[in-house]
Amino acid sequence: MTATDTMPEAADRRSWAEWLDGHSGRIMVLPAVVVLLCFAIFPLIISAYLALSRFALAPGGFTLKFIGLVNFRKLLVGSQQYHLLGKFGTFGFVQSALLALVAAGLLFLLARYLWRGRPTIAGVIGRLLATAMAMGLAVLALATMAPGGVPGTVVNTLLYVFVGVSVQFALGLGLALLCGQPIRGRNFFRVLFFIPLMVTPVGIAYTFRMLADMQKGPFAPIVRAFGISEWSWATEAWSARLMVLVGDTWQWTPFMFIVLLAAVENQPRDQVEAARLDGANGFQIFRDITWPAIAPIAATVVLIRLIEAFKIIDLPNVLTGGGPGLATESMTLHSFISWRTQDLGGSAAVGYMLLFISTIVCVSFFNFVVRPARRFEA
Amino acid sequence: MSAEPRSLARRLFEPASIDSQAPVARIVTYALLFLWTLVVVIPLYWVFITSFKGPGEVDNGPFYLPFVDFAPSLQAWDFMLVQNYTLRPYTNSVVVAVASTLLAVLIGSLAAYALVRIRFQVKLAAVAIFLILLTAIIVAVATFGVQWEIAVAVAAALFIIALFTLVGRTRLAVGNNDIEFWIISNRIMPPIVAVLPIYVMFQQMRLLDTQLALIVTYTAINLPIVVWLTRDFFAGIPLDLEESAQIDGASKFRVFFTIALPLVRSGLVATFLLVLILAWNEYLLALFLSNADAQTMPVLVSAQNTTRGPQWWNMSVLITVMIAPVIVISSILQKHIARGLLVGAVKG
Numbered sequence: 001m002t003a004t005d006t007m008p009e010a011a012d013r014r015s016w017a018e019w020l021d022g023h024s025g026r027i028m029v030l031p032a033v034v035v036l037l038c039f040a041i042f043p044l045i046i047s048a049y050l051a052l053s054r055f056a057l058a059p060g061g062f063t064l065k066f067i068g069l070v071n072f073r074k075l076l077v078g079s080q081q082y083h084l085l086g087k088f089g090t091f092g093f094v095q096s097a098l099l100a101l102v103a104a105g106l107l108f109l110l111a112r113y114l115w116r117g118r119p120t121i122a123g124v125i126g127r128l129l130a131t132a133m134a135m136g137l138a139v140l141a142l143a144t145m146a147p148g149g150v151p152g153t154v155v156n157t158l159l160y161v162f163v164g165v166s167v168q169f170a171l172g173l174g175l176a177l178l179c180g181q182p183i184r185g186r187n188f189f190r191v192l193f194f195i196p197l198m199v200t201p202v203g204i205a206y207t208f209r210m211l212a213d214m215q216k217g218p219f220a221p222i223v224r225a226f227g228i229s230e231w232s233w234a235t236e237a238w239s240a241r242l243m244v245l246v247g248d249t250w251q252w253t254p255f256m257f258i259v260l261l262a263a264v265e266n267q268p269r270d271q272v273e274a275a276r277l278d279g280a281n282g283f284q285i286f287r288d289i290t291w292p293a294i295a296p297i298a299a300t301v302v303l304i305r306l307i308e309a310f311k312i313i314d315l316p317n318v319l320t321g322g323g324p325g326l327a328t329e330s331m332t333l334h335s336f337i338s339w340r341t342q343d344l345g346g347s348a349a350v351g352y353m354l355l356f357i358s359t360i361v362c363v364s365f366f367n368f369v370v371r372p373a374r375r376f377e378a
Numbered sequence: 379m380s381a382e383p384r385s386l387a388r389r390l391f392e393p394a395s396i397d398s399q400a401p402v403a404r405i406v407t408y409a410l411l412f413l414w415t416l417v418v419v420i421p422l423y424w425v426f427i428t429s430f431k432g433p434g435e436v437d438n439g440p441f442y443l444p445f446v447d448f449a450p451s452l453q454a455w456d457f458m459l460v461q462n463y464t465l466r467p468y469t470n471s472v473v474v475a476v477a478s479t480l481l482a483v484l485i486g487s488l489a490a491y492a493l494v495r496i497r498f499q500v501k502l503a504a505v506a507i508f509l510i511l512l513t514a515i516i517v518a519v520a521t522f523g524v525q526w527e528i529a530v531a532v533a534a535a536l537f538i539i540a541l542f543t544l545v546g547r548t549r550l551a552v553g554n555n556d557i558e559f560w561i562i563s564n565r566i567m568p569p570i571v572a573v574l575p576i577y578v579m580f581q582q583m584r585l586l587d588t589q590l591a592l593i594v595t596y597t598a599i600n601l602p603i604v605v606w607l608t609r610d611f612f613a614g615i616p617l618d619l620e621e622s623a624q625i626d627g628a629s630k631f632r633v634f635f636t637i638a639l640p641l642v643r644s645g646l647v648a649t650f651l652l653v654l655i656l657a658w659n660e661y662l663l664a665l666f667l668s669n670a671d672a673q674t675m676p677v678l679v680s681a682q683n684t685t686r687g688p689q690w691w692n693m694s695v696l697i698t699v700m701i702a703p704v705i706v707i708s709s710i711l712q713k714h715i716a717r718g719l720l721v722g723a724v725k726g
Contacts, residue, residue, distance in 0.1 A: 017629065024630035025496035032489035032561060032601055039598030040564045043575035045513055049520055050574060064520055175414055178407050181399055189411055191709050192418055198704040199422075200659040202680045203697040207421045210428060210690055218424055218440050250421065258715070311568045314661040318680050332570045332662065344574060351571035362566050 047348045055344035071349035082152065083326060083334065084350065085140060089149025095142045102138045106131045130364035133357070152326065153334040153350075154357070156316075159241060160330060161309040161361075164248050169302055171249065172256025177286070179257075180264035190261065197254040201247075205318035208247045237327035240320050244328050247315050252305060259301045260294060267293040299373040303365055310358035331357075422701075429454055429694035436690050454691035464678070464696065470668075471675040471700075473589055475657040478596035483650050485597065486604025487612075487642075489561065491634050493554050493605075494612040495620075500557065502550040507540050558609065565602035573666045580667060587669040595663050600653045607652070611645035612638060648714040655704055675700050 020027070051072070054065045075084045091099075110131055113119060137158060144151040151159075179189050196204070211217050212233055233239035271289050280288075313332040316322055322329035322337070329337070331354040338347035391400050399407065427443075428436065430450035435441055441448040458464050492498075511533040518524040576595060577586070585591045619641070620633050628636070639646070661676040668674060679696050682688055708715060 020631075021629045025492045025498065028488040028492035028496075028630070028634070029498070029557070031485045032605065035485060035594075035598045035601060036561060036564055039576060039595060040567060040572060041509075042512065043572035043579070044567065045509075045516055046575035046578075047571050049516055053520075066521055175411070178411055181403075181407050183399070183404070183407060183411075189415070191712050192415060194708065194712060194715075195422065195701075195705055196418055198655050198659075198708055199701045200661070200676050200679065200697075202659075202661055202676045203425075203700060204421075206679065206682075206688065206690075206693050206697065207425050209688070210694075211421055211424060216436055216440060216690075218420070218442065220440050250417070307566050311570070311662075313570070314676070314680070318683075332568060335570045336662070336665075339574065348571070348574060351568065351574075354568050355566075355571050358568060359566055 047351060050344055051348035051352050053345055055342070057342065067345070071345045072353075075346070075349055075353065080346065082150070084152050084154055084331075084353065086144035086152030086155055086326075087148075087150040088143045089146030091143065091146055095146045099138060099142055103135065106134055126364070126367060129360060130368065133360045133364070137357070150326070153329045153331045154353070156241070156327070156329055157310065157312070157331045157354070157357075160244065160248060160312050161306060164245050164252070165302060165305045165309055167245070168249050168252045168256050168305065169298070171253045172301075173260050173298070175253070175257045176260035176264050177290070179261050190258070194254050194258050196251050197258075199251065201251060201314035202318050204247050204251050205315050208243060208250075209319060212243060234320055235324055237324060240324060240328050244316050244319055247319060248309075248312065252309075255305065256301055259297060263294040263297040264290065296370075296374045299370040303362065303370050306365055307358070307362050310354065310361075425694045425697050428690050429698050431691050431694075433689070433691070454695045458692050458695040459699070464699075467673045467675050467678040468699070470589060470592075470672055471658060474592045474596060474672075474674060475654055477589075478593045478600065478657050479650055479654045481593065481597040482600040482604050482653055483608075483646065486601045487608045487639070487646065487649075488634065489601075490605045490609040491612050491638055493558050494609055496630075498554050498557060499551045501545045501548055502552055503545045503548040504541060505552065507537060507545070511537055558605065562602045562606045565599075565606075569599060569662055573663060576663075577666050586667065587671045589672050591667050592664060592672055592674070595667060596657045596660060599660075599663070600656055603653060603656070604649055607649045608642065608645065611642035615641045644714050647711060651708055651711055651715055655708070658700075658704060 050064075052066060052068060054067045054070070056063050056065070074080045110127055113123070113127055117123070137154075141151070141155050141158060143149060144155050175193060179186055179193075199207075211219070214220060214223050214228075214230075214232055217223075233243055267290050272285055275285050275289060311332055312330045313336060316328040316330050317333055317336070320328045322333050331350055335347045335350040335354070338344075338350060390402050427450075430444055430452070431441070431448060432451055432453050435448045444450040515526070515529045515533050518529045519526045580586045580588075580591045615638065620637055623633050623637055624630075659676060660674075661680065664674045664677045665680075668677060675696070679693065679700065682693050682696065
């Protein structure tokens with residue numbers, strides 16, 4: 001302390017610098033935490049409050065009235081059920097058989113964990129939750145797609161997520177394997193195939209509307225030759241959904257492709273060559289060398305895509321406006337439409353349902369697919 | 379190579395050497411890749427040539443080749459870029475995307491670096507009390523009409539008291555991995571859940587329809603990606619360089635800016651580009667938070683759906699000017715992107 005008395009100014013500066021250095025870790029993390037608190041946690045809590053209340057415009061402002069779970073009840077069993085969940089059809093033999101298959105598969109996985117793995121309390125709870133969610137969504141999808149049923153926005157979103165991501169993954173992997181062959185012009189393909197990822201989804205929606213125009217689009221002569229130019233894809237539920245999936249696939253296959261190609265290029269070259277010398281065929285090499293090498297990366301890109309796919313809104317909004325009827329409306333679009341009609345409580349409730357579903361699906365996928373895939377590698 | 383001549387079938391189906399493909403396999407590979415090339419190119423080509431068409435060329439059936447079956451004109455370009463207000467949304471898009479990306483990369487990499495290099499211990503009780511108080515503020519203000527300044531002051535006081543009395547006695551704490559997981563998991567949250575309160579927040583602050591509102595919001599939503607990618611870059615650099623600098627008396631900030639950041643340059647480029655593309659194409663938040671002044675390109679494009687139906691030629695101009703710069707930039711820096719994504723995906 002004696003030194004500080006003689007040179008107060010320098011000491012001040014040094015202690016200030018020391019304080020800064022001592023707390024540098026916190027100071028470095030602080031901006032990120034503050035930004036996320038303000039723009040994620042704080043809005044999330046307010047949204048929860050909104051979802052539990054009724055919003056009404058009043059003279060000179062608005063009123064919020066706490067009404068408990070009414071918004072959720074309306075969506076799940078009340079007047080808005082047709083919108084969120086859809087209209088249930090009659091369960092036939094096919095639906096029952098499929099459902100039994102799903103149930104058997106889930107029970108098998110659960111049983112295998114309980115008997116073979118070392119079950120922990122958190123593990124059991126997590127698996128029960130994931131199983132319940134998978135079962136619920138399977139029942140919902142099968143029931144609304146059964147004859148007489150109309151899928152709601154939940155099933156539409158699931159369709160975009162699961163069908164879309166699987167197709168994109170398959171195409172991306174196929175292209176990556178093709179490009180990973182010893183071919184000329186690999187860089188050309190890499191740069192070219194990457195481009196759709198950068199096109200704004202709104203632009204893609206309009207582009208595909210142009211392309212799929214039955215009278216003026218580039219494929220109009222072909223359509224005319226088949227004599228279906230009077231028909232329009234936008235008026236039928238499944239063709240409209242297919243259009244959204246096509247646009248989404250065009251945009252996101254490059255993402256899968258680019259990462260998987262980098263992974264394929266990183267696979268152990270010497271092992272591949274040794275296997276080829278031993279006379280292994282392409283499929284064997286893929287199964288025993290390539291796939292184990294890229295599995296952790298594959299699982300991670302699928303996870304990233306899953307997270308983003310749940311948020312889809314731009315494509316259906318511009319491509320079809322959610323129509324015909326509700327056929328292509330995603331949950332985010334549903335929430336947005338509720339907001340536009342001043343139903344803020346309903347909008348927040350739909351948003352929360354989406355948050356709930358996507359969190360459970362993504363966290364389950366991370367725990368039960370991505371983690372084992374990584375451990376497998378290590 | 380053996381001396382005996384190979385039969386035609388063997389020559390077609392077997393590779394000549396270990397590093398090449400059999401001729402048939404090669405043809406199939408190129409055919410499939412060419413097919414996908416068409417899938418990628420046709421939509422882009424169609425947008426590009428449609429921008430040189432007029433109403434007549436679009437309505438009277440499809441025309442495919444400029445100068446051959448229709449005469450290209452710059453009418454739509456003139457209409458959208460010279461006579462119209464496109465420049466303003468374009469500037470907005472550039473400013474918002476670049477500024478928010480810079481901010482996100484700066485804040486995110488700082489946090490990621492600290493989380494990789496410094497050990498954190500945050501008491502779980504403190505986090506829980508903070509969240510409970512935050513909820514209490516919101517309920518008090520929204521239901522009981524308490525003034526928000528008072529509510530915040532009371533909550534802050536309570537929090538500090540709790541911090542010094544209760545929290546110290548608890549044992550449970552969250553570490554670096556938990557903080558990281560929390561930051562990254564924010565990306566799972568669909569923006570539609572958060573956008574209503576953010577909208578109201580900016581409305582109260584009179585910042586609605588400004589570039590600032592969009593910049594801050596985009597920074598927040600892209601922050602998790604930056605942290606997720608950059609943490610692996612930082613984890614990959616050797617410690618000794620930083621340690622020797624620290625022994626020489628450099629502060630942590632100095633080490634970060636002068637040693638760590640330059641070392642992960644190429645990873646930062648990848649992160650920057652990825653976030654830039656995401657911010658450039660963002661639609662939902664811009665739809666809520668901007669109206670006329672701060673309107674960005676995606677919103678402008680989607681608003682082209684006039685009552686007479688979309689005017690394809692004008693739309694195509696907008697789409698072309700939107701995608702041209704990103705295509706050029708990322709084609710040049712393509713290798714960085716792939717590498718950056720790969721590193722992120724490997725470690726996750």
